[in-house]
Amino acid sequence: MKFSENWLRQHVPTDATRERLAEVLTAIGLEVEDVAPLGEALDGVVVARIVSAERHPEADRLQVCQVDAGQGEPLQIVCGAPNARAGLVAPLATIGTRIGELTIKAAKLRGVESNGMLCSAKELGIDADASGLLELPGDAPVGAPLAGYLGLPDASIEIKLTPNRADCFSVRGIAFDVAAATGGEVTPFEASPVPAVIEAALPVELHAGADAPRYLGRVIEGVDAATPTPVWMAERLRRSGVRPVSLLVDVTQYVMLELGQPMHAFDRDLLHGPVGVRRARAGETLKLLDGRDVALDDEFLAITDADRVVALAGVMGGFDTRVTDATRNVFLESAHFAPAAIIGRSRRLGMHTDAAHRFERGVDPALPRAAIELATRLVLDAAGGQPGPVVEASLEAHLPQPQPIALRRARLARVLGLGVPDAEVARILRALGMEVSATDAGWRVLPPSRRFDIAIEEDLIEEVARIHGYDAIPTTLPGGASRIAVPSETRVGEDELRAQMVARGYFEAVNFAFVDQSLLQAWQADAGGVALANPLSAELGVMRTRLLPGLVAAAARNLARQQSRVRLFELGKVFDLAAQGEAPVETARLAAVIQGGAQAEQWGASARPADFHDLKGDLESLAACAGARLEFRPASAPHGHPGRSAEVVRVDGEGPVTLGWIGELHPRLVRSLDLEGTLLAFELDLEPLRRRSVPRAAALSRFPSVRRDLAFVAPEGVPWAALEASIRQAAGPLLAELRLFDRYVGKGVDPGFRSLATGLILQDNSRTLTESDVDVVVAAVIAALQQEHGARIRG
Template sequence: MKISIEWLRQWVQVSEPVEQLAERLTMAGLEVEGISPAAAEFSGVVVAEIIACEQHPNADRLRVCQVATGDETLQIVCGAPNARAGLKAPLAKIGAVLPGDFKIKRSKLRGVESHGMLCSAKELGLSEDASGLMELPADAPVGQDLRAWLGLDDQIVEIDLTPNRSDCLSVRGVAREVGALLDRPVQDVAVPEVPAAIRDELPIRLEAPAGCPRYLGRIIRGVNVGAASPAWLVERLRRAGIRSLGPVVDVTNYVMLELGQPMHAFDLARIEGGIVVRMARPGETLELLNGQTVELNQETLVIADEVRPLALAGIMGGEESAVVAQTVDIFLESAFFCPTVVAGRARQYGLHTDASHRFERGVDPELPRLAMERATQLILDIVGGQPGPITEAVEPASLPQPAEILLRAKRIPQLLGIDLPAAEVEAILRRLGMQVEAVAEGWRVRPPSFRFDIAIEVDLIEELVRIWGYDRVPVRRPVQPTRMQPEPENLVARRRLRNLLVDRGYQEAITYSFVEPRLQALLDPDHKPLALANPISSDMSVMRTSLWPGLVAATLYNQNRQQSRVRLFEVGLRFRGELENLAQESVVGGIATGSRLPEQWGSDEVEVDFYDVKADVEALLALTGEASRFRFAPARHPALHPGQTARIWRDDRPVGWLGALHPQLTRTLGLKGRCFVFELLLDAVTTARTPQFTPLSRYPSIRRDLAVVVADDVSAAAVLQEVRAEVGALLRDAFVFDLYRGKGIPEGHKSLAIGLILQESSRTLTDEDVDEVIGRTVSRLGRELGAVLRE
């Protein structure tokens, strides 16, 4: 938003240097991107009038003009096609300096002396128009310095507004802000009600009141669209970055810049019947003012007559109903369009207009009538005409309802850390245009209609500190109690889980809790996910029932960027059940694919396998100090390989899964290589045994190895479980150190070699003690698992 300081000073007294004002605005949240002069630097240019214009005797394209400057008449040779007697234009006299340090000297063109130069707008740096002389209005004072007459010694402040502050997309809005910051009154523009001179009206029908709850229109007959826009109007538009397009359009643009209300003018002769505000119908098209023809969809709000669409509501008018040189009667529109209806529609059609920029952010719903009166007044002053009465169609129930907010006095220091006197709180709020009523707890506040971004108590507190001054908030060092927090010994801190997995080569990922329904169904079809009522996008429309969808998506993302070795883990929530009894369970999950170790010279590359990831999970379980209470049981999971899947149990409670992604699923998702995943309930791996001191045994340990033959479907875990159950307290460790199939082993069987470490804390074990334990163990294995001692 570009703001002329000269224009701003007509609304509010600003005596401070522009740089100081820019600093105050920036600190208040209206970031000033830059300050620039209103016009390029030039001097010695005056308003002049051509009193005679004759053909150059020696050149077809040149004219010899006699130009009055107020105190003398000068001969000027000019090649502009619009040079003519009676025209007022800028004259650079001898000694003048134009932009680019171009100095004007006495010259002779084709044998005729020229005592200066008549200028185009481009030569003065005021426009890109170089088609002819800059035409000044008939009332321009001859002989006056052009810079002074146009007020070009002005500065332009460009403000980068956040989307919530669309109330400042006008001079009026910025003036209100400056008035509040500097505690100065704002001089609002005087807009008297324009009486109707004729009774002509157009009927207005709101068929989509949710998108347009207020629409005002007015007929003005007998306008002279061929009249020129006054220089002050053209100049103010130019300084705001808008070019002049004709008096009627210039007025609607001016009112938008001044008050913040986008408007539109239709050629009344091209409207059939009345005005209908409705949604577009299938198959309708509209040629826009920029020449683009768009095919409308049913979600687009349009302004139509009884036959066809005339304009994209709040975005751009149509070419067929535009004001043209032949227009005599116009229909003026001023309306309120809901941001939700306009937002995104302009981009959908490849458009971005000043109107859509404002309407999709929000415009004051109480502004259309004031804007209509202001625009009518200016149109009558510039192009004449006879206005009809204002016709208004309104659906009050669909208009934004003013908020009433309770601001508690105690809440201000809680959030800001400062105590603002009650009188200052009330003064700031009233300077911002709010209605304030003191109550026992603090104040009851009603924001003005143009501040629809203020809805809750914290918004009001933000406004207080914004106007009071962020830079005045004292800097205090944070205070933290030095008392150490207890950390129960029977809990494993989450940071230990994270550190362990990082030490084992994993990287922590944080993925969205919202996932794609298709991916969720592939990875966890047994649980129906909770669908979001208003998702960010279609691929983030359900709540995850497992961490795997996010981790798989992250792995695929990395593989697509030439990362062949991926190891990721996440600690987060999964969501299961219906909305009424939704369970939020904390889990830790991981995924591994690619090589077992990073590429190196010391070993060949080996692909990660099931047992590598199982070892990582076992390391997590070992943090509890009760690894023997966990077991891995063969199981089936729809997303996992049927031969490489384990259900993880803690005692009799299932606490997680481990396995390889199903090969068919891997191909469907486009993953490269085998992928192994795990997921564990967090409470199962963070609840640990309370450490208890046990003195180290002074007596030696004894190792005995057993080789037993069991059926192929008997797992090593089952064998170790029976060994632990039988040996009891004497067992310090039991592990499998060899697996054999082949000669001497029956078909469908395998040989497992198990190492047992035995130790007694009160005496040295004898061979007889050990033999007795081993005998009992072999008997139990035979009885429970059908195992036989390998010969």
């Protein structure tokens, strides 16, 4: 927000210097980013009129001007400005005047005397325009000091506002904060109603419910729109970072900067009526003031004329009904739109407007009438005309109403750590425009309608703290004993998991928690996605439902930058909308992706590409941190390669728990992501993986173990995980370890079968096993394999 220092002082008279004013603004949370002094030391610069301008006899680019400076006889000035011409009114620095580092003296330019200097805005230090002389209105008083005529010296102050301080997007809003901080008072605002002198009016209708609960309109006929904008208004706009355009447009801009209420002016003769507000319909289009044609849908709020869309509510007006210098009858609009109906709409169209910036953060619903009365008065004073009545449509039930808040004296002292005198608390709150009444416990406070950010007691405490001064709050060390949190033995720490992944050669990636909807669709993972109401960009519009889409995209960026061996992991949360209307469910996940060589390039081992078993080994080492035993079962995830991916199941503890997925990405998905080669990945739910049993010490068995090797033939379609489960179940508690040490397919084995060789290591803690004990276990294993899977001992 940029504004004129003199404009602010008009609303809140204060003796504070410019430097002190900047300090106060920053101290109360309105951070000053820049203070640009304007028109300093202009003594000797006067308003002058060029009477005649003739070409210099010795220079084509110079003109010899006779200038009336109000001194009786004209002064001869040699000027090289391209816009110097007879009749032009411009600033004149007289002899002896100091402009910057230059002192004006009588001189001869190419043999012609010059008794002063006609100046540009940049030379005077009031603007950056150096293209020519500063052109003043034709009725400017010749001979008058320029500083007095333009309201100089002044300064352009720019402040940085937080999103919750929408009330400070106006000079008057800032004035309340300055008055509270400096002990001053805001001058009363005069917005007396302008009486109607004609009956001309356009009916107003509301069809958008809570999105547009208030709309005011007024017709003014007989306006001279070609009238130049008054100098004082144009200068205030310039010093606020707004270039004057035309009178009617400048009036709406001026009202917005002074009060904070965006407005719009329509050419009345281009409207038929009634004027309404409704949701746009799919397929409707509108040509905006900037000349662009935009397609609308029901997410946009539209201003209509007899159901024809003529403006985009809260964003920008339409080209076809704009005001021009030829406009004679104008329709002024002043309305209140709910922030939720405007947020993100301008960003969708790739634009940013001052009106949308304010409506998105919340505009005082009580402002529209004061704004339209002020705009009417400004138009009439500058361009004449006859005003009609103000027509208002209002849905009171949908207008935000401030609610009283109880502020407790004890709570204020406890939060701030000091006691602020009651009189000071009441003064601060009243200076900020609040209604304050004393109670036994403290105060009952009704915030003004412009303060959308004040809803609870802590908000009032914050207001007292920032105005009273954060530097007035004493610094004290916390007392009492601190509580030391002891890590749980039953859960593996996230740092431990990270360290394990790093030890296996992975790099940690941190991706945005929001992604492109089309990316999730490519992964067939868009179901349950949570759309953001106000995304940073169109590519970051949905909360992620999986970690892998973002992680694989990060791997792709590395591969595109000549990183031939990529190993990335990410530990983060995913979000899923469990049911319509319910809050999204957050789930902590761990994901990893690899491509390239199984080992880094070296001379000691032959190069080979990483495969499923390399990734599976990394995952099992991770599970070992929690003492977890995993099973891998066939999976049918849409992003996984059929037959080369698996479901990861934790089988120790209280029954099997599905952790996630591991495997090779589907070739079709890899191609759609514009990748090459084989990508392997896994993604697991974090919490079930972190669960760990409390370690219990146990003595090692003093008795010897017995090993029996079994080679059996099993169908190819039966996974090893199923065979392993049957063996462990049949062997019972005597099975200390099971090892798979050979797999064979070929001569001597029927097609569709494979030979597997396993080692059963049996041991008891209380005695030495006998031959008969071992035979019973082996027989039970053979019977289970044959009955459950059709496997047989290899002959």
